[in-house]
Amino acid sequence: MRYVFKTSYDADIRLFKHRAQAVWYGLLLLLVLATPLYFVAIGDAYLLGEITGVLILAIAGMGLMLLTGHTGLPSLGHATFMAMGCYVNINLLGAGVPWVVAFPLSGLIAGAFGTLIALPVLRLHGVYLALATLAMSILTSDFVVMAEPWTGGIAGAAVPDINLFGIEINRYATPYKFYYLVLFVAILLVWFYRNLLRTPTGRSFTAIRDSEISARAMGINLTRTKATSFFLSATAAGLAGALFGHSAGYVTNETFDLVMSITLLLMIVIGGLGFIHGAFFGAIVVGIIPVAIANGRSFLATTFDVNINVPGLESALFAFILVCFILFEPMGLYGRWLKIRTYFELFPFYRKDMFKRQKSYLKTDRIQ
Amino acid sequence: MDFLQLIISGLANGCVYGLIALGFVLIYKATEAVNFAQGDFMMLGAFVCIGFTNHEYMGLNFWLAVPLSILVMGAFGYLFNWGILRHMFGQSQTSIVILTIAMGFIIRFFAGATWSHEPTSLETPYAGQELRPGGLVLGVDEVLIVVVTAILTLVFYLFFSRTRIGLAMQAASQNQLAAYYMGIPVKRIHSLVWGLSGMVAAVAGVLFASKGAIDPSTGLLGIKAFAAAAIGGFGSLPGALLGGLIIGLVEPLAARYGPPGVSQIAPYAILLLILIFRPGGIFSQTQRKKV
Amino acid sequence: MSLLDIQNITLKFGGLVAVDNVSLAVEKGEVFALVGPNGAGKSTIFNLISRFYDPVAGTIRFDGHDLLQNAADQVPGFGIARTFQNIELFEQATVLQNLLVGRHRHRQTGLLSNIVFSPKAYREEVRHREAVEEVIDFLNLQPYRDKMIGGLPYGVRKVVELGRALASEPKLLLLDEPASGLSVEETQDMAFWIEDIQTQMGISVMMVEHDMGLVSAVSDRVMALSDGKELAMGIATEVQSHPAVIEAYLGTGEVSKTGTSRA
Incomplete structure (x- = not known):
């Protein structure tokens, strides 16, 4: 067990609690920076593309985590904001706006759009908000079709390549550059996210999550704070959507569907609600499942000559994992990781009830 | 005439x-949980x-299969609460929402793997039969x-207003803690409510599949039923039915007279x-918390 | 002029009159206690001051401001902090984070400078932490500083809630049953703290409390309520022996004398 003797306010404010932690995260950074070297060595960048996809999902996941994990507002419609970001990006690029401007703008416009949508429903409680965003998510595909001049409708739209200060970036032609670009965005957002959590804005989000009445009694304006959270959340989703478009190369009205919205929500729960790590852990799980299923399938086919081909297996397996997590590890993968780490740090003094949480009994949201 | 048939x-x-809306209003009223998989319950019931018929x-035999499937779905609802949801007592409502969404995925997969991914109709003894009262042509399935x-509405009305267990369910819904103190076995009541709503889902499924074809993704219909429940204000059984009728009528009328899509x-x-x-539904008066 | 001035306030829930034409004033530097049986409307008055409820009649003025013209989240900005009868802390945060939320009314940086953690945000953060550390020292919360609220014993949570209110550096502190559920020793600590809050920090205190020992130990003036109406007003011993008050407590003839009794 490490004791941290805090001798200044900085000790609490700093990003890393102690030097060892900073070293570990430094090593992690080196690892992700060096990852492409491996793929250069084997000369096949297919898996790197998958890893980039996981990073993009994690960016969207961070957006949803801020809203659901830190502000306590569920959303079943984040694919809608991704769609918004993606199409704004396409149109801006098409109009000749340079990528460095178009990309952040697509996030901000998605954020503004999200806030506009959310404002009327923000006074609603959890389940109602979930329903409203669900309806929005279902309508997305129809609206994409209706907005054909900008979205290409059912036929879809091709996403232009990125031109960053003269460097052409394309997911297939230059997978390494694309990886570093996405990585940069992800790390930048993690830094923003961490900053939020150590300043008044982030604390007002968690205050609302844990007790609205108390938050109000501390002077926090519920509507404005929730709207801020929604804005930031939809902005991150919009950025992820723009990157997703570049990664997919071609998007149609069915790209950002309900399943994607739901996957995002299930993803952050599996990863661990209320932790930035959770968004990444969850995205990794979402990225691994199809690979695992494909491998399992080919293994069964070659070894036992059994062919399994059932549609929906992926979602069902994912859902099954989620049910197990909610039942046995409500804190998600990150919570499990924390427990394992604490077990070794405290060995042999770890107690099973160390992470026990006070149960909050269901409060009715019908009357308030 | 054409209009009337529409x-x-x-x-229908x-x-x-x-x-379907009735099913989740039942659950919402009694347990404060929202079952996002109610449409999938309906699909599973169908x-x-x-599978029986x-x-x-x-x-x-069809008339044997129907009560059997209602029983099976009742047991399914009961066991779902007893086996899974009961252990989440005290976790946030959001986790329950997410859990039921996940259950929907699992049910869809299970139905597809067990029965079929293709649209399938229920073979009923009254398939294709018609009634012709005064020039109208009505399918027996629709009339049924x-x-x-x-x-069912009448039965539920009597159940909640007359029977002991119905009253206990209402009490449990209005104040869980107080009901607990009054000696009402709240958790068992919850399981019963889930069982009941499974049975309603089975009835809805049978009726739906006898009228048209059903496939695993039909469960997403449940979202339309949310609209029905929302019209009724989520807390009211007759409101849910009325909301269902409104949605049911809006669809064909909009298709006939509205722009495409x-x-x-x-x-x-x-x-x-x-x-x-x-948000309180179109019939509701807003409530205020007392003291 | 009084710090808090409530005139003829009335609140109805449907047909029930929860607060019936009550007037009271809390002076600067005073400890003012509200006593009375359950359901007398004591906490309701707190909720009226916090603007959680809208009165049907009457005025509430604080430090020259008309509170009824402001929303609930603006009330703390004038310098009113409060605790709740059934502790309302942020469960999934540490003690330190809870106290920091108490500083919300002193927030000066906006979203943008928070996101990039500008030097201004950094300086503000240090200031908040200085203020919070003082409160932690004052209430002896050092052992629990980085603990999650979820795992803390009841007595400590009660103190954390007091600390969160103090962290906002209020002019008026509303304490809703500060001693309920506390042991004799903890109640004694609470009495010392309330006294220090009044004398050293110069903060006025208004509290709802059933423990008459604590009330008579710390309060300057006491108001007794029953069924939303004022029964008696004065120093603790006067109110305790007032016939109407004795009758309101079911005619037992005496008010609870348990708890602390300090000279």
Whole structure:
């Protein structure tokens, strides 16, 4: 067990609690920076593309985590904001706006759009908000079709390549550059996210999550704070959507569907609600499942000559994992990781009830 | 005449939506949980009945298969609460929402793997039969839907106002803690409510599958039923049915008289508009917490 | 002029009159206690001051401001902090984070400078932490500083809630049953703290409390309520022996004398 003797306010404010932690995260950074070297060595960048996809999902996941994990507002419609970001990006690029401007703008416009949508429903409680965003998510595909001049409708739209200060970036032609670009965005957002959590804005989000009445009694304006959270959340989703478009190369009205919205929500729960790590852990799980299923399938086919081909297996397996997590590890993968780490740090003094949480009994949201 | 038939088929659809909505209003009223998988319960009920009845599966007599599948779905609902949800007592409502969404995925997969991914119809003894009262041509299946829904509504009304257990369920819904102190076994009541709503889902499924084909993704219909429940204000059983009828009628009418595409999005647009402007439902008076 | 001035306030829930034409004033530097049986409307008055409820009649003025013209989240900005009868802490945060939320009314940086953690945000953060550390020292919360609220014993949570209110550096502190559920020793600590808050920090205190020992130990003036109406007003011993008060407590003839009794 490490004791941290805090001798200044900085000790609490700093990003890393102690030097060892900073070293570990430094090593992690080196690892992700060096990852492409491996793929250069084997000369096949297919898996790197998958890893980039996981990073993009994690960016969207961070957006949803801020809203659901830190502000306590569920959303079943984040694919809608991704769609918004993606199409704004396409149109801006098409109009000749340079990528460095178009990309952040697509996030901000998605954020503004999200806030506009959310404002009327923000006074609603959890389940109602979930329903409203669900309806929005279902309508997305129809609206994409209706907005054909900008979205290409059912036929879809091709996403232009990125031109960053003269460097052409394309997911297939230059997978390494694309990886570093996405990585940069992800790390930048993690830094923003961490900053939020150590300043008044982030604390007002968690205050609302844990007790609205108390938050109000501390002077926090519920509507404005929730709207801020929604804005930031939809902005991150919009950025992820723009990157997703570049990664997919071609998007149609069915790209950002309900399943994607739901996957995002299930993803952050599996990863661990209320932790930035959770968004990444969850995205990794979402990225691994199809690979695992494909491998399992080919293994069964070659070894036992059994062919399994059932549609929906992926979602069902994912859902099954989620049910197990909610039942046995409500804190998600990150919570499990924390427990394992604490077990070794405290060995042999770890107690099973160390992470026990006070149960909050269901409060009715019908009357308030 | 044409218009009348449009109305009647809309009403029949609306009854199915209403029944699904009834299922989750039941659960919401009694347990404060929202079952996002209620539509999938309906789909599962339909497939269970298809599995009993259709000749390529078990080929049982239809009139034996229907009560059997209602029983199976009742047991399924009861066990779902007893086996899974009961252990989440005290976790946030959001986790329950997410859990039921995940259950929906699992049920869809299970139904597809066990029965079929193709649209399948229930083989009923009354398939294709028609009634011709005064020049109208009404499918027996459609008439049956309306009649069964009306009977079910009456039964539920009597159940909640007359029987001991119905009253206990109401008490448990209005104040869980107080009901607990009064010696009402709240957790068992919860399981019973889930069982009951499974049975309603089975009825809705049987009716739906006897009228048209059903496939695993039909469960997503449940979202239209949310719109129905929202119109009724989520807490009211008759409101849910009425909401179902409204949605059922809006769809064919919008398809007939509205611009193309409107009928598809109408239920969800209604859901969104109601949540924004009248979150308490269009019939509700707002409540205030006392002291 | 009084710090808090409530005139003829009335609140109805449907047909029930929860607060019936009550007037009271809390002076600067005073400890003012509200006593009375359950359901007398004591906490309701707190909720009226916090603007959680809208009165049907009457005025509430604080430090020259008309509170009824402001929303609930603006009330703390004038310098009113409060605790709750059934502790309302942020469960999934540490003690330190809870106290920092108490500083919300002193927030000066906006979203943008928070996101990039500008030097201004950094300086503000240090200031908040200085203020919070003082409160932690004052209430002896050092052992629990980085503990999650979820795992803390009841007595400590009660103190954390007091600390969160103090962290906002209020002019008026509303304490809703500060001693309920506390042991004799903890109640004694609470009495010392309330006294220090009044004398050293110069903060006025208004509290709802059933423990008459604590009330008579710390309060300057006491108001007794029953069924939303004022029964008696004065120093603790006067109110305790007032016939109407004795009758309101079911005619037992005496008010609870348990708890602390300090000279």
